[in-house]
Amino acid sequence: MKSNRIQQDYDLIRKINDxxxxxxxxxxxxxxxxxxxxxxxxxxxxxVAEDVLQDVFIKVYHKLHTFQYxxxxxxxxxxxxxxxxxxxxxxxxxxxxxxxxxxxxxxxxPQRDTIGEDDQKKFINIALQQLxxxxxxxxxxxxxxxxxxxxxxxxxxxxxxxxxxxxxRGRENMLFQLKKVLGDDLxxxx
Amino acid sequence: xKEEDIKKIISKSTVETSDDFINNxxxxxxxxxxxxxxxxxWSFPVILVICSILTLLIIGMFNHILHNKLxxxxxxxxxxxxTPFLLIITATILFYINNIIRITYYYxxxxx
Numbered sequence: 001m002k003s004n005r006i007q008q009d010y011d012l013i014r015k016i017n018d019x020x021x022x023x024x025x026x027x028x029x030x031x032x033x034x035x036x037x038x039x040x041x042x043x044x045x046x047x048v049a050e051d052v053l054q055d056v057f058i059k060v061y062h063k064l065h066t067f068q069y070x071x072x073x074x075x076x077x078x079x080x081x082x083x084x085x086x087x088x089x090x091x092x093x094x095x096x097x098x099x100x101x102x103x104x105x106x107x108x109x110p111q112r113d114t115i116g117e118d119d120q121k122k123f124i125n126i127a128l129q130q131l132x133x134x135x136x137x138x139x140x141x142x143x144x145x146x147x148x149x150x151x152x153x154x155x156x157x158x159x160x161x162x163x164x165x166x167x168x169r170g171r172e173n174m175l176f177q178l179k180k181v182l183g184d185d186l187x188x189x190x
Numbered sequence: 191x192k193e194e195d196i197k198k199i200i201s202k203s204t205v206e207t208s209d210d211f212i213n214n215x216x217x218x219x220x221x222x223x224x225x226x227x228x229x230x231x232w233s234f235p236v237i238l239v240i241c242s243i244l245t246l247l248i249i250g251m252f253n254h255i256l257h258n259k260l261x262x263x264x265x266x267x268x269x270x271x272x273t274p275f276l277l278i279i280t281a282t283i284l285f286y287i288n289n290i291i292r293i294t295y296y297y298x299x300x301x302x
């Protein structure tokens with residue numbers, strides 16, 4: 001399944017390098033949401049993250065001829081996403097008050113009987129936004145992208161030990177945040 | 191909580207892009223592509239003019255050297271074939287100009 005996707009990506013990249021713009025549209029369609037999720041893990045603000053992602057995809061389009069076909073396209077793309085987002089975060093650290101951003105994302109009390117799909121998504125995302133960017137990023141790469149530690153290392157440049165610690169802490173902290181709001185209703189998320 | 195449960199939870203954390211994300215992106219990409227193509231093709235007439243001027247200058251220079259300055263000798267100079275020299279120099283200049291265009295084009299492309 002994974003190797004099939006890799007091959008499909010390679011075919012699309014060859015078409016793009018031959019000037020087929022619609023192939024680029026297909027490639028973006030496949031990766032846009034996961035890329036945005038990773039960007040949000042770091043930047044935390046979805047609007048800013050989407051702007052950054054636009055820049056990332058434009059950069060990818062222009063740099064695609066340098067892609068070596070040695071690793072999977074997703075790893076290559078996510079590395080660009082992660083690097084661009086960390087650079088953006090560094091530049092914005094002085095101007096973006098993360099605490100204030102977090103304040104606006106205060107968890108609301110959910111309806112206790114059932115939790116709708118949209119609400120579930122909202123609670124999980126807000127819980128992830130309460131984590132440190134590294135933790136949220138590693139969690140998403142591990143569980144959402146189903147990456148192995150080695151692949152996460154390739155994307156983030158973190159050491160193996162750091163990835164393992166971030167994974168452990170990220171899991172604990174996310175569950176803590178979710179339990180704080182949902183209590184026993186946490187099972188509704190499963 | 192089990193690993194599968196955490197996986198289930200995080201799989202619901204996908205953040206979706208806005209509806210016009212792809213269209214905005216593709217519009218930008220297509221516009222930039224067109225602008226680049228335009229720049230690239232527009233550079234050809236300029237190069238053509240420069241090449242023509244250079245070629246004329248080289249031909250003029252050779253004529254001047256081989257006919258006016260060196261004709262005092264015993265006629266040996268007049269027997270030197272001029273066409274191969276002209277061809278080699280012109281081809282070399284065109285080769286370098288071609289490389290300059292390519293380098294400029296790829297530089298612009300890579301340093302977008």
